[in-house]
Amino acid sequence: MTFKKTLLGAVLGCTVSLGAIAEEQVLNIYNWSDYISPEAVSRFEKETGIRVNYDVYDSNEVLEAKLMSGRSGYDLVVPSAFFMERQIQAGIYAEVDRDQLSNYGNLDGQLLKTVARNDPDNVHGVPYTWGTTGIGYNVDLVRERVGDMPIDSWDLIFKPELAAKVADCGLAVLDSPAEVVALALNYLGLDPNSEDKADLDKAEALLASVQPHIKYFHSSQYISDLANGEICVALGYNGDVLQAQDRAASAGQGVEIGYSIPKEGSLAWFDLMAIPADAPHPEAAHKFINFVLQPEVAAGISNFVYYAVANTQAQPLLNDDVRSNPGVYPSEDVKATLFAQNAHTAKFDRLLTRAWVRVKTGR
Amino acid sequence: MNTISPSAPLATGRWRPSLQWLQGRLQVGRGLVASVPTLWLGLFFLIPFAVVLKISLAETAIAVPPYSALFDWDGAVANLSLNLGNYRFLFEDSLYLDAYLNSIKVAAISTLITLIVAYPMAFMIARSSPGRRVVLLSLVILPFWTSFLLRVYAWMGFLKKNGIINDLLLSLGIIDQPLTMLQTDFAVYLGIIYTYLPFMILPLYSTLEKLDDSLLEAAEDLGCRPLQRFWLVIVPLSLPGIVAGCLLVFIPAVGEFVIPALLGSSDTLMIGRVLWDEFFLNRDWPMASAVAILMLFFLVVPIMLLRNAQGRKEEAA
Structure with missing residues (x-):
């Protein structure tokens, strides 16, 4: 029963993407439901002039089925690391070009290492949030x-x-x-x-x-x-x-x-931003990833969705109730009991x- | 080609269509009319069916798309590999049979209840004055103007623990504990019956509307009581409508996925659910395709045989 929102999302999404105009710059994002702050998307649109089509799913399985059929039309997707492992083997992701990501250094190195067990050398994915x-x-x-x-x-x-x-x-x-x-x-x-x-x-x-x-x-x-x-x-x-x-x-x-x-x-699970190999607008996708890696944007998302971001620079900008919430950012002792x-x-x-x-x- | 060109008779100056030309025209027209449904069937049924059949004979692979190719050409030798293992597996594992039988059970019960609910409605509509008939019929069709998905969601709002029905019953003091209605078999039946009711009413209406009053009067004159008249005259005469309506409800209800998934509980095992699991959880497209093909086979073939037998009986009569 993992498809309720997906169905609704697909219905809404179809009507949106039909209206796409050729000259306008577009970015097609496919992300988990309730997983971003609405301000983040509108701010990105305002800053870059790129129009965002935002669709949602609520299970890794649905995402994988769409990507595996090929030509999904999405530019940016957010799979969980352990699902991504096999998807990388199937060759459905493009490599992320770190030269286009000036904010990549904000990421938590320890966490990148953990994720590398699924995505060797962090070539295909950029951590979005973890939980x-x-x-x-x-x-x-x-x-x-x-x-x-x-x-x-x-x-x-x-x-x-x-x-x-x-x-x-x-x-x-x-x-x-x-x-x-x-x-x-x-x-x-x-x-x-x-x-x-x-x-x-x-x-x-x-x-x-x-x-x-x-x-x-x-x-x-x-x-x-x-x-x-x-x-x-x-x-x-x-x-x-x-x-x-x-x-x-x-x-x-x-x-x-x-x-x-x-x-x-x-x-513990990790969701990574990744770009499908056949993404029509990979540059816009890179721009969005770099946008999300900005400390204030990452903090805004974490404050809104109550998931932890892997962004060390974002920590001071978090709301108190989020930063001090052991449900979002668990203590080191609790972290030690988590497994991937x-x-x-x-x-x-x-x-x-x-x-x-x-x-x-x-x- | 000459026969269809109007230029030949026109060239004579006086336009007088020759018999030959008219016949040609008619044949082309007939061919055109017949070709539309054929094309439709080919485009939207046979081609997708062939694709699914092809996938069902492949093997899973970690690739895009996630199954192996049937044809393999290495420059000199063409290989055709058909994997029948998927079909064999379906017969070895009782899950598929269970799901199939349970789907048939759910669909059969829903169809029966839909028929019982729809018949008096269709009868009423057919017997009412032409003006009211239009209003009543449009009321039946009206729900189609909203998305089916939204209507099922609306039912969730009605049925849930803090939903409209429970709130109403609680405030009236009829119950003191909210009833559990959502995620039950009851909700699944309700959803299916609600959704497919118009598909039952419309064919029933169209046969009941043609019912000849003089036959009813004759039955009365010959001493039939109202109930007898209903069983002996009205029901047999509306049989084509009953069969059509039942098929229109039964066939989609067997494969129904959205309604049990949204309104049903997790232990409602239906074939649509199994298909979903094969496709999304196992990522086994070939197996999912094999399930779909066999379902079609076991569902459509018996129904086609039934229709044929019926057609022959009607011809004989």
Whole structure:
């Protein structure tokens, strides 16, 4: 169910891109939903005179399918690093020309090194933001059901007794087999990047044991549902949960949303700006990347989307509630518990998807 | 070519179309009329079908596009490699059969309920005065003016926990706990029935409208009670409309993807969902194509046989 916004985006996007005029300079961006501050786009348009067509998706799979069909027409896309690994092998990305990126030096060298495991030598991608996968929860509704225990463990989702307690107020899980299975493996004390069939079976058994308590699997629906009390627990992305927190606070209905990176450790993921090999306007794409690398633009995006930017110069410009938010910029201790994902082989992907379908459909 | 050129008869000075010329014209016209649907079918069905069939016989590859080529030319030898493994796999794994059977179940139940809901509506419309008929028919068609996707989203607003229906029932004191309606099978059936209702009403209306009143009067004169008259006269006469409407609802409902994905729960296993997973999660375009081809085969072939049998029966009668 990872396509709701994508469908809507595609519908809206089509109407926009049809209106493109030949002489005008255009940049076609395809980015995650709710993933940029609107000011950033309008400011870029004003400064450069390039008109931006902005489409959104909410899953790596949808992005990959579009790019793999070829001639997507997009100039700039933002895949996650572990998805990008295989896409690079398929040759769908152009190399990024660092000579056109005067602000490249603002990037955090440590983070570039981490990302290089998926994108060797950082040739094809420029870090956009990074984040974690964790537990978003409605503080009051969860406390009513599990008492005053701290929400700092995956037990809340992966232990059937606890999951059962929050089932009636709504438990949502990302519809992303690779990530959720990696988290389940990690919870079981196994290697999250394992491709061993026996390990996968164990993860499947764990997920199947909590499946009856899960309301739905979806990768973006939980943002608004968490904010308006439709669900009370979500296995989701940090920035999305914090956006829900923000929306709930501004709605003033007294809904308080918390985010926790469980102590067993969790996934860190990195989204990279990349230029498809067949992009019609690669220069405009470079201009946009360089624009985003400016400290004040990067800080503006981070302040708006509640995801961390890999821009060292942007740190002083962040709002206090973002910089000091452990959900956005976790402490070094918490960072040490995070792990990254590798791309899976096609054979393992098939096993994974099959296991995922069995889990979701409860058979 | 001469026969279609009007210049020959015109050259005589007095324009008098010869019989031969007229016949030629007619033939060309007939050919033209027949060629439009043929062209349409070829362009929008057969060519895409051939492409999908081709992909279903390939193997996955990490490339753009992500499958192997069927033809391979190394300068001297042409190789044709057909991979039937995808089809074999479909029969080995029970998931596909389960999904297919469940899709048929959901589609069949929805079709039946749609028929039950649509029949009285179509009957009413057909029996009302011509002026009202236009209004009622346009009301049936009116929802098409908004995007189907937006209408399904609207249903989400109605059905969700803090949605319009729950708010209304709560404020009226009919319930004290919000009902769970979204992400249930109920919501899927509701969505399908709502969406496809016009496709059932319109063919039913067109047969019911032609219903000859004198036949009903005759039935009454011969002693039929109203219910009998309905079963013995009206239903058999509207059978073509019922069959057409049911097919128009059933066929797209089997492959329905958007409605179960938006309104259904994750355990609603339907073939459209399996296709999506094959394509997007496994990135296995050949397997996804094989699923699509087999679905078409198992769905369309029985229906075509049914139609043929029916056609023959009608001819015999």
